[in-house]
Amino acid sequence: MLINNKLIQHKGLDWVLRCANKEDAAQLTNLRLKIDGETENLDRESGEGFLSKEDFQKIINEDSIAERNIFLVAEVEGKIVGFARIQGNTLSRFKHKAEFGICILKDYWGYGIGSVLLENILMWADYYTEKSLKFS
Template identity: 35%
Template sequence: MRIRRIRGEDAEAFLHLQRQLDEETSFMMLEPGERTESAEATAQRICDVVARENHTILLAEVEDHLVGFIEAVGGRWRRNRHSVYLVVGILEAYTGKGIGTRLFEEVEAWAAEKGLHRLELTVMTRNERALALYRKRGFEIEGVKKDSLWVDGEFVDEYYMAKRLG
């Protein structure tokens, strides 16, 4: 398994990974079939990511097959450029194999290299596997978003979580 930065030529495979994640878990934001972005639009989004100093997407590959990712979306303004919002997804067949830990190690190293100070994310309160990983990586719960999402016919709360670097 290797972790690497996304490239323009990853657009189709990355879109496929995201759609597969939408299908196999209710913990991602989009429902199955809701991701309508084309491969061309994904390629443009990747170009936009690569162009920003405080934004990146790291990919987890196993035998040249994308199995997970972590995206760090940096603040756009002077007052929040030091913060990045994280989105992470790992295919079900590859969970519990240390990939999440490696993705977080790499994104934290990238953030430190860029002089960033704060990593933040939201997570459904019932996503125990993700919560365990985030806590292990030093993230703390800062608040609760009540009835934040509508998932499988019910309202779901989310935790705001963050980790300060250095």
């Protein structure tokens, strides 16, 4: 699932909300390692569940064609500073469930990036839910 790029201006910071692409994979690998070491609010410590550039490329490719997944990034001046991903369940009895996460570099906390990422994931989920109900 893809969304159009959006320029966000909030609290003196201009940034772009967009879908991840395969060229982001190396940045995402390094970003995830750094973010995991900046906070204890995530489920893993730095280095745990490591995702390589190739792992991210595979995830991004799968998410770009999957109907129940979306992978968003927050970009400031060409640098990814955060991301959010939601993965829907493919099992018939669990189609109503999804897992998601949001990660933002500590230097960019307080700019509303997490709120915008969450808002867009929820809008996407609402859209997908309405679409599914129409065709079920």
